[in-house]
Amino acid sequence: MADRFDVVVAGAGHNSLVAAAYLAKAGLRCVVLEHRSVAGGNCVTEELTLPGFWHDSCASAHVIIQDSPLIRNDELGLSEMFEYIYPDVVVHLPFPDGSYLTQYRDLDRTVEQFAKFSKKDAVAYRRMMMDYESIKPIFDAVTYTPIGFGKPVNDRLAEHPDGKKWLRRSAQSAWEIIRDNFEDDHCRSFMMWMAFQTVVPPEWPTTGRNAYSLCYGRQRWSWCVPKGGSGAFTGALVKVIEAHGGVVLTDKSVGGLIVEGGKCVGVECADGSRYRADKAVLSTVHIKHLVDMAPREAWGEDFIDGVSTWQAGPTLFVTHLATSEAPRVMGDDGEYSPIAIGTMSTATRGLRMGYDYALGMPNTEDPVLLAVCPTVADPSRAPPGKHTLKIIGFQPYELVQGPEHWDAVKEQVADANLAHLRRFAPNLTPDKILSRVVESPLDLERMNPHNWHGSCHGGAQNAAQSGALRPMPGYAQHRMPIPGLYQTGGTTHPGGSISGGPGRNAAAVMLKDLGHNLDEIVARGRTQTRRLESVK
Numbered sequence: 001m002a003d004r005f006d007v008v009v010a011g012a013g014h015n016s017l018v019a020a021a022y023l024a025k026a027g028l029r030c031v032v033l034e035h036r037s038v039a040g041g042n043c044v045t046e047e048l049t050l051p052g053f054w055h056d057s058c059a060s061a062h063v064i065i066q067d068s069p070l071i072r073n074d075e076l077g078l079s080e081m082f083e084y085i086y087p088d089v090v091v092h093l094p095f096p097d098g099s100y101l102t103q104y105r106d107l108d109r110t111v112e113q114f115a116k117f118s119k120k121d122a123v124a125y126r127r128m129m130m131d132y133e134s135i136k137p138i139f140d141a142v143t144y145t146p147i148g149f150g151k152p153v154n155d156r157l158a159e160h161p162d163g164k165k166w167l168r169r170s171a172q173s174a175w176e177i178i179r180d181n182f183e184d185d186h187c188r189s190f191m192m193w194m195a196f197q198t199v200v201p202p203e204w205p206t207t208g209r210n211a212y213s214l215c216y217g218r219q220r221w222s223w224c225v226p227k228g229g230s231g232a233f234t235g236a237l238v239k240v241i242e243a244h245g246g247v248v249l250t251d252k253s254v255g256g257l258i259v260e261g262g263k264c265v266g267v268e269c270a271d272g273s274r275y276r277a278d279k280a281v282l283s284t285v286h287i288k289h290l291v292d293m294a295p296r297e298a299w300g301e302d303f304i305d306g307v308s309t310w311q312a313g314p315t316l317f318v319t320h321l322a323t324s325e326a327p328r329v330m331g332d333d334g335e336y337s338p339i340a341i342g343t344m345s346t347a348t349r350g351l352r353m354g355y356d357y358a359l360g361m362p363n364t365e366d367p368v369l370l371a372v373c374p375t376v377a378d379p380s381r382a383p384p385g386k387h388t389l390k391i392i393g394f395q396p397y398e399l400v401q402g403p404e405h406w407d408a409v410k411e412q413v414a415d416a417n418l419a420h421l422r423r424f425a426p427n428l429t430p431d432k433i434l435s436r437v438v439e440s441p442l443d444l445e446r447m448n449p450h451n452w453h454g455s456c457h458g459g460a461q462n463a464a465q466s467g468a469l470r471p472m473p474g475y476a477q478h479r480m481p482i483p484g485l486y487q488t489g490g491t492t493h494p495g496g497s498i499s500g501g502p503g504r505n506a507a508a509v510m511l512k513d514l515g516h517n518l519d520e521i522v523a524r525g526r527t528q529t530r531r532l533e534s535v536k
């Protein structure tokens with residue numbers, strides 16, 4: 001195979017695949033090099049436990065990306081390759097007193113659930129969803145615009161009739177907003193649990209928008225999952241790249257950048273193979289690793305400082321189970337199995353999330369959990385009548401004894417999480433568990449080096465690492481200090497999660513630098529599709 005390409009892409013997470021797909025569509029010949037034996041990063045579906053049980057190794061919910069131009073406008077024609085499922089029941093939160101709050105895709109039904117606890121809170125929930133709907137186009141536009149390519153968020157908000165309110169809300173913590181809007185602790189717990197779903201502790205300043213946006217997204221799109229698993233999405237992206245002459249190679253760990261005449265002109269893999277780029281190199285290698293792939297002096301002091309002060313942030317702990325039954329909880333019509341179950345016993349338990357991480361100890365007492373059972377909505381992922389279940393807990397990477405201590409304690413933590421879930425889903429007895437695989441924060445890093453120090457989003461999504469500060473001031477526009485090198489993935493704006501934002505934004509910047517225009521390329525694709533349809 002030729003070892004010369006227009007663009008060499010290091011890492012095949014969904015963001016670098018999204019970027020490569022747009023670049024390939026523009027006629028640039030791309031090669032994507034992936035460290036693992038499967039492309040997709042944290043957006044893959046693998047037979048982790050038993051044959052025939054297809055688990056999402058990390059991400060399942062594709063909520064945020066529903067509002068991206070990529071999916072909303074079907075810019076890459078992905079809708080022909082896989083479909084999304086939008087379950088009627090979004091998530092069920094059972095409480096220790098035997099009560100529960102279920103979010104349905106039907107807003108009125110969800111509002112009724114809040115009304116069981118407080119009429120005032122039911123009104124507040126509906127009002128918050130409506131409030132967010134009016135401002136959401138601004139936040140979406142910022143998410144899907146490269147830094148510096150459009151107006152900053154505060155300038156856009158200033159032009160909106162409610163903009164001043166949102167300037168305050170954006171600076172507040174999610175907790176402050178939830179406490180002020182809701183009086184009942186069940187309702188507050190539900191909102192706190194939701195606000196934590198991108199793993200940013202809801203008591204942190206500037207998390208105010210999460211009190212609205214995460215609930216709104218699930219209210220609108222449900223716990224939506226790709227049919228067949230998250231890998232169906234990344235698999236479709238690989239097909240787009242290949243259909244446009246690109247190549248995706250797995251088991252290719254990039255170990256170094258080729259820098260000639262001060263310019264990045266390719267990469268070298270751990271197996272000694274070298275890939276040269278005639279036009280650009282795009283990386284989704286974690287910035288903590290990237291910085292070691294070229295001489296220090298090539299980066300400049302600001303960049304090195306930005307990397308050395310980068311924080312991993314809150315981390316996840318995962319148990320994958322193959323089961324003979326889905327967890328059953330008590331709902332409005334008796335026992336049933338929702339796709340997602342959440343636990344947060346009280347609102348103030350939610351306030352301890354940040355503290356738990358700081359303690360450096362596994363927290364198994366009253367754990368906050370998310371249990372996702374995609375086979376409830378998509379039976380194709382397991383043998384008939386069987387299920388795949390993922391229990392996510394929130395545990396620190398840095399234990400007092402060091403991260404390696406996870407290998408000694410992870411099975412106990414998984415036991416405790418399962419026992420806690422059983423309090424609400426007692427049918428999940430040991431005989432229903434056919435097999436399990438546990439992934440500590442350390443295992444998540446071992447699996448995907450982009451999960452640096454266990455971070456599932458590339459790094460903390462706090463005020464210091466957001467917007468124009470992601471990954472660091474001066475380099476948020478995907479252009480790295482070494483000419484010819486660009487960065488995408490969760491360490492760049494708008495950050496982690498399945499959003500496709502960093503990928504599409506990086507593509508927009510690269511295409512501009514290479515004399516193209518992303519909007520024109522997308523429009524050209526649409527015209528071609530229309531022409532093909534008229535020929536049919």
Ligand SMILES: Cc1cc2nc3c(=O)[nH]c(=O)nc-3n(C[C@H](O)[C@H](O)[C@H](O)COP(=O)(O)OP(=O)(O)OC[C@H]3O[C@@H](n4cnc5c(N)ncnc54)[C@H](O)[C@@H]3O)c2cc1C
Pocket residue numbers: 010011012013014015016033034035036039040041042043057058059060061062063064252253254255284285286316318392444447448449450451455456457458488489490491495496497498499502
């Ligand atoms: C357990 C878990 C559950 C999650 N659940 C959800 C969810 O339900 N919904 C949601 O929206 N988000 C979820 N997330 C977060 C989300 O999955 C990630 O933020 C997102 O997938 C990151 O995508 P990315 O493209 O930025 O990078 P990644 O998916 O991390 O991809 C980076 C890729 O680069 C490769 N790579 C790294 N270094 C090298 C190298 N030197 N050479 C070659 N390749 C390299 C890696 O192997 C990887 O394939 C979850 C994360 C975890 C860990």
